[in-house]
Amino acid sequence: MYLIEWGLWRMATESEAARKVHEAELTSAEKRANQDFYEGDLEEDIHFQTVSDNPRARGPVFAFNETFIEMRCGGSEEKRGLIxxxxxxxxxxxxxxxxxxxxxxxxxxxxxxxxxxxxxxxxxxxxxxxxxxxxxxxxxxxxxxxRLEMLTSRHLLIRFNRVTQQVHLHRPKYCGGIVTFPWKTTGSTAIDPEDDSLSVGMRLGLVWHPSRTGLPHMEMALLGKQGQGGSELRDEWEFIRRYMEEGPHAVPRPRLSTQLPSPIQAFSAQFEGLGRFFRKSSWLFKVILLFVWPAFVIVGTGHWLSLLLCWRPRWPKVIREAGLPGKPVPPVTTLSDYPRVIQERLLANADRWQLKPGKRPTKKTRKRSAHP
Known part of the structure; x- marks a missing residue:
């Protein structure tokens, strides 16, 4: 299910009338929160120093070689099958x-x-x-x-090409299409150890901000499986970082998954991020799960049917051959690559991603009033 990617693209290409209706429904606090981004925040999120001593790819990984690594994207894969x-x-x-x-x-x-x-x-x-x-x-x-689940690409893909030092996203056109970014413009949500507690049920998020890419909109990709807490997402980001910075010899070889419509992938996706939670849960919760197992079977069957009714995504020739001797380097995506109507919509919503100059001010701690 590509609901998150579809929603982000619709927001980036929203019409003026639809945006006015949307903003009219926001509270004052929500409006302030949407504008509370500083340049310093972006600088902290985009760096390529070591963040983990245990680089590990949690998968699914579809390709791993000297030239590129290819992984699955998708922000709500576990819900696929409902539509x-x-x-x-x-x-x-x-x-x-x-x-x-x-x-x-x-x-x-x-x-x-x-x-x-x-x-x-x-x-x-x-x-x-x-x-x-x-x-x-x-x-x-x-x-x-x-078409978020059927008669479309079977998976959203992300390819990291270490030879050309580029990142490629493969998505349907209604989710933003195929784009190419320089590796050094990539930001990650798995940088700060203080955020490890927030990784339960979350995926590794990669971000490309307009201030780095030159595009008028922000791009985001949610990789692999849901996290189960701890440092899993930082381990996965470190795996990608070391592969791109040092090469495939610097990381353990991951187990490769198939892009065929496997029923194992369809049923196992529902339990992503639940392993640690299930082990630590009470016996009553485990008994309840036994009573609702038919729901997991129904959703898993729908997920598998969704995979069967989709086709395997195929990269353009220039990306397939990128990194091979004598082959051209794929051009980086620019605004002119989009149709004129989409260009106008993207420019009209460009102010959504503007950053405030400088660093975020430190919050002042309130002193207790000296009441008797």
Missing amino acids: TIATLGGIIPIIGVTTISTFYFLWDDVTDSEARSVLMMALTFMMALVSGAILYVYSKYGVSLT
Whole structure:
């Protein structure tokens, strides 16, 4: 499910009218929080010093060699399958029944003159209106949601090319498309050990800020599996950092995963980030999980169907050959690579990512009032 990436891209390309409606719903505190970013914050998040002594890739890793490493992206992979179940189990049958019924009544009106009547023709007209309304609503609002899981790329991918020192993101166009960034513009959410407690249920986040890329919008990628706390995300960032800075010999070779629609991946994704929590939970919680196991089976089946109904993503030729002897270096993504309409939308929302100059001021501690 590419819901997070789709939402971020929609926000970056939001129309003026939609943005006004969205901002009108924000409270004063939310508006201040959206503008509370400093240049010093970005400098602290973008550095390439050692952050862990245990570099480790938690996967899924699809390729690992002397030239590049390729990993899975996606901010809500564990929820994949819900839209597939709703579409295949609800929307498609409703569309099929109403459409077939409409053609059935229409065929009777045309071929059976004896059964033809005003009532039957009115019923046929009503069925045509209902089926037409359902198709219209689904084509306008439902297809974009269905394509977050079905009839699209099987996975979002990120490729780190250490020869060209570039990072490539592979996403559908409705999530931002395929982009290329210099490695040194990459920021990570797994830098500060003080944030380790926040990594439970989170993925490693990589950020490319406009002040580093020259684009008018910010890009983000959420890598691999959900964290279970501790320093897992820092270990994964250190694995990527050492690979790009020092080479594949500086990190342990990861176990490679398949890009085929594996049922193991579909069912195991639901339990990402729950291992440590499950081991430390009470016996009552474990008993409750035994009663809800049918839900895990249903969602896992929907996840697998989603993978089966998608195709394997394919990189452009220039990225596939990047790093090979005599092959060109892929150009870095610029604003001109987007259609003119998208360029205008991106520029209109560029103020969302502006930074305040300097460093964040230190909060003053309040002194206790000396009351008797």
